[in-house]
Amino acid sequence: MASTPDPLILAIDQGTSATKALLVDVSGAVVGSASAPLATAHPRPGWVEQDPAEVWESVRLAVANCVPGEDAGRVVAVGLSTQRESLVLWDRVTGDPVGPLLGWQDRRTADRCAELLAQGAGPLVAAVSGLPLDPMFSALKAQWLLDTYDPDRRRSRTGELCLGTVDSWLLSRFSPEHRTEIGNASRTQLLDVRTGAWDDRLLELFGVPAAVLGEVTPSDGPFPAACGLAPLPDGVPVRAVLGDSHAALFAHAGWRPGVVKATYGTGSSVMAVVDGHSEMEHGLCLTVGWQHGGQAPTLALEGNIRSSGRTLTWLADLFETSTTELLAAAGSSSDGVAFVPAFGGLGAPWWDADAVATVSGLTLGTGRPALARAAVESVAFQVEDVVAAVEAVSGPIGTLLADGGLSRSATVMQAQADLSGRAVHRADEADLSALGAARLAGVGAGLWSVDELAARPRNSTAFRPTTSSEQRRAAQAGWHAALARARAQPLADFPADTPQPASRRLP
Ligand SMILES: Nc1ncnc2c1ncn2[C@@H]1O[C@H](COP(=O)(O)OP(=O)(O)OP(=O)(O)O)[C@@H](O)[C@H]1O
Numbered sequence: 001m002a003s004t005p006d007p008l009i010l011a012i013d014q015g016t017s018a019t020k021a022l023l024v025d026v027s028g029a030v031v032g033s034a035s036a037p038l039a040t041a042h043p044r045p046g047w048v049e050q051d052p053a054e055v056w057e058s059v060r061l062a063v064a065n066c067v068p069g070e071d072a073g074r075v076v077a078v079g080l081s082t083q084r085e086s087l088v089l090w091d092r093v094t095g096d097p098v099g100p101l102l103g104w105q106d107r108r109t110a111d112r113c114a115e116l117l118a119q120g121a122g123p124l125v126a127a128v129s130g131l132p133l134d135p136m137f138s139a140l141k142a143q144w145l146l147d148t149y150d151p152d153r154r155r156s157r158t159g160e161l162c163l164g165t166v167d168s169w170l171l172s173r174f175s176p177e178h179r180t181e182i183g184n185a186s187r188t189q190l191l192d193v194r195t196g197a198w199d200d201r202l203l204e205l206f207g208v209p210a211a212v213l214g215e216v217t218p219s220d221g222p223f224p225a226a227c228g229l230a231p232l233p234d235g236v237p238v239r240a241v242l243g244d245s246h247a248a249l250f251a252h253a254g255w256r257p258g259v260v261k262a263t264y265g266t267g268s269s270v271m272a273v274v275d276g277h278s279e280m281e282h283g284l285c286l287t288v289g290w291q292h293g294g295q296a297p298t299l300a301l302e303g304n305i306r307s308s309g310r311t312l313t314w315l316a317d318l319f320e321t322s323t324t325e326l327l328a329a330a331g332s333s334s335d336g337v338a339f340v341p342a343f344g345g346l347g348a349p350w351w352d353a354d355a356v357a358t359v360s361g362l363t364l365g366t367g368r369p370a371l372a373r374a375a376v377e378s379v380a381f382q383v384e385d386v387v388a389a390v391e392a393v394s395g396p397i398g399t400l401l402a403d404g405g406l407s408r409s410a411t412v413m414q415a416q417a418d419l420s421g422r423a424v425h426r427a428d429e430a431d432l433s434a435l436g437a438a439r440l441a442g443v444g445a446g447l448w449s450v451d452e453l454a455a456r457p458r459n460s461t462a463f464r465p466t467t468s469s470e471q472r473r474a475a476q477a478g479w480h481a482a483l484a485r486a487r488a489q490p491l492a493d494f495p496a497d498t499p500q501p502a503s504r505r506l507p
């Protein structure tokens with residue numbers, strides 16, 4: 001009798017800048033990986049779009065390059081993690097996208113957001129969704145897509161159109177079923193984070209008919225089986241779907257209390273599971289981390305930073321160099337230069353839609369090393385502001401777990417340790433989002449249990465602070481002064497007839 005080949009899990013992480021695929025064996029080791037880049041378009045200032053068809057193609061390409069044909073038959077389960085909050089509209093019958101994917105960084109709904117805030121919608125939205133009313137989340141994007149492509153909502157109400165997050169969109173390539181995984185759904189700002197159901201008040205506020213949304217589904221399914229992912233045979237079960245940040249927390253075994261992680265990707269996310277908290281506090285969001293095994297959803301506290309890796313790629317593009325070369329050119333000091341990368345406002349813990357991106361403290365002697373260093377420090381300072389907010393809720397955080405593309409940079413990790421005064425443990429495997437999806441998929445496939453995952457060693461590299469607390473205090477004071485300059489300030493010192501900027505929002 002032929003022996004059964006060792007099973008493999010295929011994990012796909014559909015990120016903002018690339019789709020990554022990993023093959024994981026029964027021991028949990030990564031035995032194959034591939035990546036396919038993904039373009040982003042900025043057709044107008046503040047607009048951030050991707051092509052839904054290209055997103056799907058990048059998934060197909062990453063899988064094709066990751067799975068050797070001779071091993072395709074060994075894949076027993078697929079796990080999926082996805083960029084969150086980004087939104088796609090498509091035709092249920094043809095499956096064709098209707099309009100572009102609106103990216104999570106997209107700001108075209110900022111004015112509508114300001115209007116809703118002025119009307120006093122913020123407290124209800126925050127209380128129900130766990131998220132501050134902000135253009136980053138999907139609800140305002142949903143309204144824009146429907147206003148543009150289905151203004152009378154006829155096709156939405158009749159179910160001819162489907163609206164969904166990226167997990168929804170990819171699952172729709174497998175079957176016409178329309179599903180959204182609960183963690184991703186909790187980032188739309190249309191879900192009641194405590195009941196795990198779409199909320200009628202939020203749907204009405206944003207003008208989204210319930211019929212256009214997918215069925216909210218636990219992170220372990222049921223999901224349609226994968227198809228169209230050659231060389232994988234059609235019909236391999238999808239055993240896990242998670243938001244990318246949630247998947248990274250899961251990979252860090254972040255269901256244990258006290259585990260706090262920061263993912264350094266295009267943006268950053270600091271996240272920790274939380275017990276019994278029911279309010280947003282200290283500018284942090286309340287989110288469904290995951291739901292599996294027939295249990296209640298696990299809630300997490302999260303703070304999102306809009307621009308971290310993106311700050312480095314932006315500056316590298318400006319200097320017509322690569323991120324790696326820019327990081328190598330970073331000096332040991334920013335020489336008083338502070339970079340506040342509020343491209344389109346600031347996320348957690350400030351949630352200041354009107355903050356502007358600034359570089360301050362320039363002198364005629366400022367050059368690339370100081371600017372690169374200031375960009376690196378902007379990542380670390382922003383993460384530290386959120387970690388401090390989490391600490392205010394959860395108690396002391398001695399160690400920060402790190403993952404994501406930009407965590408590959410030892411310069412960034414050391415800056416984080418030095419500016420935070422905390423040990424930073426960087427996961428040796430960068431693609432923890434994919435790995436988290438693989439691990440939950442393996443639970444679903446019966447390859448291992450959650451307890452076995454908890455007991456597994458997680459290899460990491462430690463970065464320890466080399467600064468004194470006085471140095472850190474001085475550095476943070478400089479950063480907060482720069483933040484104050486970048487943030488919306490009333491023009492109190494100007495004559496009364498000076499025009500005030502529209503829609504200024506104070507913290
Ligand atoms: N080897 C590296 N060294 C330094 N920085 C890197 C490296 N690889 C990637 N990056 C940085 O990491 C960022 C991309 O990270 P990652 O691939 O985790 O993001 P993503 O998954 O596409 O985005 P997100 O998770 O935010 O949706 C890039 O913006 C780049 O600045």
Ligand SMILES: [Mg+2]
Pocket residue numbers: 013015016244265266404433
């Ligand atoms: Mg990612």
